[in-house]
Every structure is written in structure tokens, then in C-alpha cells.
Amino acid sequence: MATIGESLEAALQATATRPIPVSPQARMRFLVKTEQGSTRRTAARLGCSQRQVERYLAGKARRPTPRLAAALEREVRRSWQPRVRARAIRHAAQRGVVVETRARFGFTAAPGSTDDPRMRRITEQLPPDVTAELLARHAAGASEAELRDILGVGLGYAYFQDRGRRAVGLDVTVTDIDHLDVGLS
Known part of the structure; x- marks a missing residue:
């Protein structure tokens, strides 16, 4: 089951123009730099001790545990190339995003219709x-339910209401997302 947050994050990460650092030490150095040199905030972000972060920076630790390696990669990808990411968000907010999904759609409509x-x-x-609201809420850390509601409004308008030409007043709900792919245009 795909989540909306993961799909948005994958689409934003695909806009990167350079690969992320490879070694754990370089990744740790990058994260400390993004946290204005604070090893304490970096440790809290990764879920490890401040001393562990300092060992990686000094080159004394070289092989992270699988949990720390996954956290390192995830956090570096989220912070990598912030200006490129911001430009992609601005561009998508001006033009919209293409969403391909397989999900359960239900709606409330006029009496007598099949809902x-x-x-x-x-x-x-x-x-x-x-799109702008979806990306802004994602950046603010909105829950999956909030993102699903925004997606339901957008898909309801684009698909079911044919961009305002029919079925005015239709309220679309999205549940059971089986597949979701977001393409930044």
C-alpha cells in the first residue's frame, strides 16, 4: 500500500541533480551542517546519541547499524539540495502534478445516483x-488522512467533476490506496 507522503517525497527526491554523499561520515557531516553545526539536533533527528554522531564525524565509527544507515539515508535525502527541491515545489504549484493511482473512491451525490x-x-x-496545498501540507508534516482528503478534493474536481463542467457538489472520498505515483510536471 502506497502512502501519499512517501509518493510525494519520492517525486521531490527525483528532482535532485546530484547524488547524495556515499560514506556514512560524509552523510553525517552534511546533516550536522544542515543543523547549523549542532550534533545534538542531528542525533535527535537520527534517533541516536550525540556521542555516536561525534564518532562518525571524527572517523572513529565507520559502519552504521542497519537502522542508523536507513535513518541517515532518509534524512540526507530529505535535506539534499534544498534550493532544487524548493524550485521543483514552486514549479509544481504553478502547473499542478500528475497523479496515477489505484484506490477505492466513494462519493456523496444527489439522491438516486450510485455512490x-x-x-x-x-x-x-x-x-x-x-497541488500547492498538498505540497505545503506535506512540508508542514500533515497526517496521511489530511493528505488523502486534499487528494480526494483534487481528483474529485479533475476526474469526477470534469474540472467543474459536471457533477457540481460531488464530495469524493479516497480510501484504500493500492498504488500511487506522483509525477512533478
Whole structure:
């Protein structure tokens, strides 16, 4: 099951123009630099001790545990090339993103219509305003439920309402996301 946050993060990380540092020491050095030289904040971010961070910086520790290696890679990828990432977010907020998903969609509509939730495979470009809100909420650390609600509004407008040409007032809910791929245009 794909999550919206992971899909957005993968799309943003794909905009990087250079590879991330390879060695654990270089990765640790980069994270400490992003935290303005604070080994304490870096340790809290990675979930390890401040002394462990200092050992990597001094070159005394070279092989991280699998948990620390995964945390190092995840945090470096999130902080890597912030200006490139910000430019990609601005560009996507102006043009929208393409979302390909397989999920269960349900909706409330006028009486007499069929509103039973069912699995659908949809590929649509989200409107720029919805994209901007989705990316801003993701950056602010919104929950998966909040991101799902925003995605439901955007896909409801783009797919079910045909960008405002039909089914006005339709309220779309997205559940059971089976597959989700976000493409920054």
C-alpha cells in the first residue's frame, strides 16, 4: 500500500541533480551542517546519541547499524539540495502534478445516483491550487488522512467533476490506496 507522503517525497527526491554523499561520515557531516553545526539536533533527528554522531564525524565509527544507515539515508535525502527541491515545489504549484493511482473512491451525490465505493485506476493532473496545498501540507508534516482528503478534493474536481463542467457538489472520498505515483510536471 502506497502512502501519499512517501509518493510525494519520492517525486521531490527525483528532482535532485546530484547524488547524495556515499560514506556514512560524509552523510553525517552534511546533516550536522544542515543543523547549523549542532550534533545534538542531528542525533535527535537520527534517533541516536550525540556521542555516536561525534564518532562518525571524527572517523572513529565507520559502519552504521542497519537502522542508523536507513535513518541517515532518509534524512540526507530529505535535506539534499534544498534550493532544487524548493524550485521543483514552486514549479509544481504553478502547473499542478500528475497523479496515477489505484484506490477505492466513494462519493456523496444527489439522491438516486450510485455512490458505492469501488476500486478505480485514475491518472489525472491535479489543479495548481490543490497541488500547492498538498505540497505545503506535506512540508508542514500533515497526517496521511489530511493528505488523502486534499487528494480526494483534487481528483474529485479533475476526474469526477470534469474540472467543474459536471457533477457540481460531488464530495469524493479516497480510501484504500493500492498504488500511487506522483509525477512533478
